[in-house]
Amino acid sequence: MNPVEIEEAVSNLALEPFDRVEFPFQFLRAFGNKDTAIARLKAGNTNQSDVPGAVLQRGNIHIAACAPGAVDDTLKALRESPKTASQKVKFILATDGEAFQAEDMNGGGTVACSYAEFPDHFGFFLPLAGITTVEQIRESSFDIKATGRLNKLYVELLKDNPDWASRREDMNHFMARLIFCFFAEDTDIFLGEGLFSKTIEQMSARDSSDTHLVMAEIFRAMDTKPADREAAGIKRYANQFPYVNGQLFSGSTECPRFSKIARSYLLHIGSLNWQKINPDIFGSMIQAVADDEERGALGMHYTSVPNILKVLNPLFLDDLRAKLEEAGDNPRKLLNLRQRMAKIRVFDPACGSGNFLVIAYKEMRAIEAEINKRRGEPDRRSDIPLTNFRGIELRDFPAEIARLALIIAEYQCDVLYRGQKEALAEFLPLDSQNWITCGNALRLDWLSICPPTGTAVRVQADDLFSTPLDQAEIDFENEGGETYICGNPPYLGSTGQNRTQKEEIRDIANGRSNSPGFLDYIAGWLMKAADFIKIVDGKAAFVCTNSICQGIMVPILWPIILSDKVRLAFAYQSFKWKNLASNNAGVIVVIVGLSTDAVSPVLFETSDGDVHTRRVVDNINPYLTAGENVVVEKSRIPMSCVSTMTRGNMPYDAGNFLLSSDELAALELSDDERSKFIRKIIGSDDFINGKHRYAIWIEDQHLQEALGISDFAQRIEMVKKFRLSSSDKGANALARRAHQMKTLQIGNNATIIVPAVSSERRPFLPVGYLDSNTALTNLAFALFDAPLWNMALIASRLHLVWIATVCGKLKTDFRYSNTLGWNTFPVPSLTDQNKVDLTRCAEDILLAREAHFPATIADLYDSEAMPDDLRAAHDRNDEVLERIYIGRRFRNDTERLEKLFELYTKMTAKGGRGKAA
Known part of the structure; x- marks a missing residue:
């Protein structure tokens, strides 16, 4: 089970009548335990608990449902139980159906809440499902809950509106509008608590026949300025919504029809507290709702947050923090740093749903807030414009969500650092500028999106929230500023690329390599980034599969990237970019940082699993070790x-020369024939696992004798036909000696x-x-x-x-x-x-x-x-x-x-x- 499925199961359990006898087993079932495991526990075939009425699962949990008012005493008994220690229990849990308490026995904290609230802490128990969790998920379980509910609604709407299945762009746009409305009604952006959900509930029919019409009218109101609403005939119930625009609600207001079930899902989603949304990974979660391939991996994005900081910190955030420390309380130095930060551009040319951009923005706002605090200007409006956080994304919906996630992050930062009143005063209407480009990053000119200097740039881009525009004017407040490229481009090996993708890589290499067809797809981003920073004197850092620093990739790719001007400024050696999937090992990645600066490179060396130690070195080579820029080529x-x-020896025999022990015995060869025509033969797996196979081994001088053995003659004839039928001319030539393997x-x-x-x-x-x-x-x-x-x-x-x-x-x-x-x-x-x-x-x-x-x-x-x-x-x-x-x-x-x-x-x-x- 993934975290979304677990959250749903736990939430459903909390709604059921409390059963003291069954609760421990229901709880374990909610975390993925199969019926067979539950049956063994019930039958007492596993380690018995020494606490009356408790259930113990070795290596996992000691759990007890107790009498009313006995939670404290029961938890103490579980904690002091010798079985808890001897059976290496991770958690202890006690509940009486009113109170709920639990402890992580490995020092991971406690949970104490009402029984009805325990689903909010489901992330605390994810190790029970074999999921290695991180602190972020314990604090952000709302995101998983919201995503699970949105996913249900999305699937239900597609079922009720089959014509919308071919209109995914419209459907995704509709979902982006819904997400904004849920967030806005819980954060006072809409005046009136739960305004959107309550209006839908009160104004639409219970049979859901007109839910889509009521919603469309609300969307129309949010695209109409107050002065124009009377002429537009906006209905009274919709007139209470503010003017939002920002092109989020422009264009068609058509909504899919709702069934009773879909309407129920909608209202249930509205009952959640959307103040808790975490834009750091919110984008990835919501993207999974609308992506058929990703829906099966819902809830598996949380560990990206600390890993993303492995990219951003050494790329530029560490330097900003160091300058903040150096500035102390000096007003002039603090002002210079704030002015510098206002001109920094962060550019993710594979931005997906905006995780890197959102985290970069939030971290910079935190530094800016400290500057303002030290200068005695805590309420000052941010000088960091969202338009300096730029991205390219191939798919339309993630691009929309990236912009929406940044908008939400800006509002939350304003509330945190300046207060609710100031945040609300400046939030609406939304800025209509588009700073996320929907397009193919390997075909677009990055300099048109992030030019070296300039305050107003016209770029070819699609307007993400309405109909496509030929051009959009985008303000860039970065004259003389810095540009940092970052991201996690798509992983696709050379054999997995289609013809178009191979052409893209070949065009970027542009004669600089004789073997671009062997490059991974991610190499395109690295080559373009290196070319870009040569012009703008910027820096770039990407999460990449470690294949780019191994094998034949190194002599093909890195001579293109590294030059007298571009060098590796920092790098993380191989580690697993883990997600929260149960039993998922994660992809093996490296992080490489490119720069034109002459500062000493920093190498984060793998010392113990995924633990890295920091070392300043003279140079980092393409294999991510300290040393000269050497590449190893085949010899x-x-x-x-x-x-x-x-x-x-390559058989090339369609299976005719290799024999198992039984097949060899079936040939009924004499000892002399076995000695002359049979050899033991092994490959890697045979050698490692102690297996035995045999090969028919016919030397030229013994061919006539071998042909006298009917089974050999038949096999030789089949090998001949197999080789002649091949489209490979070399295989056809081998048919002339069909009695032997390709090599002997x-x-x-x-x-x-x-x-x-x-x-x-x-x-x-x-x-x-x-x-x-x-x-x-x-x-x-x-x-x-x-x-x-x-x-x-x-x-x-x-x-x-x-x-x-x-x-x-x-x-x-x-x-x-x-x-x-x-x-x-x-x-x-x-x-x-x-x-x-x-x-x-x-x-x-x-x-x-x-x-x-x-x-x-x-x-x-x-x-x-x-x-x-x-x-x-x-x-x-x-x-x-x-x-x-x-x-x-x-x-x-x-x-x-x-x-x-x-x-x-x-x-x-x-x-x-x-x-x-």
Whole structure:
């Protein structure tokens, strides 16, 4: 269950008659526990509670519904229960149907409220549903509640108005108007508490037949100036609404028809307290209402708030706060800072529903309020114009919501810092200027939206709240001001792009790359941002998938971005941009900040999971480590003195050459035939999980004998037909030797195997050593008959951090490459003694594995269950190798990478054995 579904279930539970016996089970069911789990609890098959009448769920909650007036005593009993500690309970909860109390046993606070109010605290209990929560959701559960109700209304209206399904733009515009009305009636923008909802309830028929007409008349009034209302014939009940305009209510006032259910939903939404709306993530929540793809992910945007600040703080907010601290109470310095802030533009060219812009605006208003307070001007009107918070969004509804969220944020800031009276006096009518552009950011000229200087700019843009306009004049109060680009552009890999998107990337690269087709879609925003800040001397920072700093993307993208003028000003190394979806790992991202300033870059290094430590460095390279701007390119041969690595054998056989044990037995081959025509064969998964497969292995000199075996002859014929039917000419040519795989290679003595993909959870790469009778598929890499010390290199922590950085990942798993990871791996010159020592280390690793036979590689290299002797063997291997590199152990992976890039730079400067970067 997602948070929206949980909120609804909890709210429904609070409305039901209180049942002391059933409440604990109903509560757990509301947080996603399945009927089977509830049945086990009821049957007493899990850990029994030692508090009378209580239910205990191990690792989650100890909950009791008690007699009237006994909540305090019951909560104390739950707190002091030995079972609460021994069963690692997260929460304790007691209620008598009147009072409700709960505690987070991990120090996360308490809840004490009436029973009817406990749904308002549902966010407190989200860990029960496997959702890792953050503080914001505990304080902003209203947003989830409002979104869930709006979603119900939206779905119901589309069901009742099928013709509006093809008019989504009109439907979304209608929803934006509704949201404004709900907010306005609870914040005194509309004079009279609940004016909008009460007018709909009183003036429309209970059978809902004219609800749409009453609402349309209210919308018409808000688009008509008071002096014109009599002539326009505005009805009396609508005349009490203020003139809003701002083009939010201009154009058609048509509304969808309401069923009785839809009208009921509408009035229920109006009964919520919309003063609590949080515009930080309000936009994302409301966007999810209208987006079919996002509706299934309702309520999953909250953790974006602290992550967005990871972008905005080092981009410019930290500097503003530092200047505020430096100014102290000096009136002149404070005035200079306020004047500077009034000219700052924040530009999000992938703004969605405006989260980055809203948070930037609120943070700047907080700094400005402190300035005004220190200068003795607490009631001063803000000098920060909304029009300096600009965005581009491809879809119309998120663009509308972005503007509406900013309007709401401005009003809330005015109330907070200046007071309700002053805020209301200046709020209406809304400003009609449009500062969110609806269009394709990769096709639009960003300089037309954020020019270097100027006070009035004419841009090509659509008016978001009425019919499209050819041009709109937009005031820009930023003469001599700063421009900061930020955002979270769409994630789309090169293989997921359509033809139009690939053309967009190619046009932006504009001959600056020979391989733009390999670039992720997000690269378009990075290239345009780099080009932009060269002209305006601005700064830019984006949340990006970490693929842009790994693998083949680096040598294609970063030479375009980095130049003598543009550099990486700050960066966050890889972390998970988590959402609130249950069991959702989140996408792996980095944050990169670009600048034309010469200040020392700041690197936020991953030190423990998603924890970052701040370090000032001389330079940040494209791999987001400290060091020169080196890029690692593929090399056909090893650049160090190591053995050659090749990919295993590609069958290209339509499944005819590979056999399971049962399929092999069914062939009924003689011992001589098995010896001559069968080889063991494994790929990455086989090696890691201890699986066994076999391959038909026919060498040319034995072909005639093989054809005499009927099953072999049939399989060879099927392979031939398969290859001839391919549109690939290379496959057609392979049909001439249909008795063999595409490649047919095996070690004479032994083979070192390296899986092509390996889990990120393993502390070392699971490299292996195979006998001469075992072949590899193309899903693994091989060093045939290589000295064993090569295995020691591959098994090292040094090599793991190298390939994790330069090869990239498949989702979160390590993705190996011989040309990019092995051939480029910097290895110092090794003495004969070094090779002897490393050979012994590799042998010790193999012996430690053998001691745990028949445990698989997956078993042995589980990070939480790795045998001590095997871990010790790897530690000895790392110590021997690292002393060869620097005479001691490396302190951390950051130091390892910096040394490897230093060696790589020297290696390529000398020409190496491969292609220099």
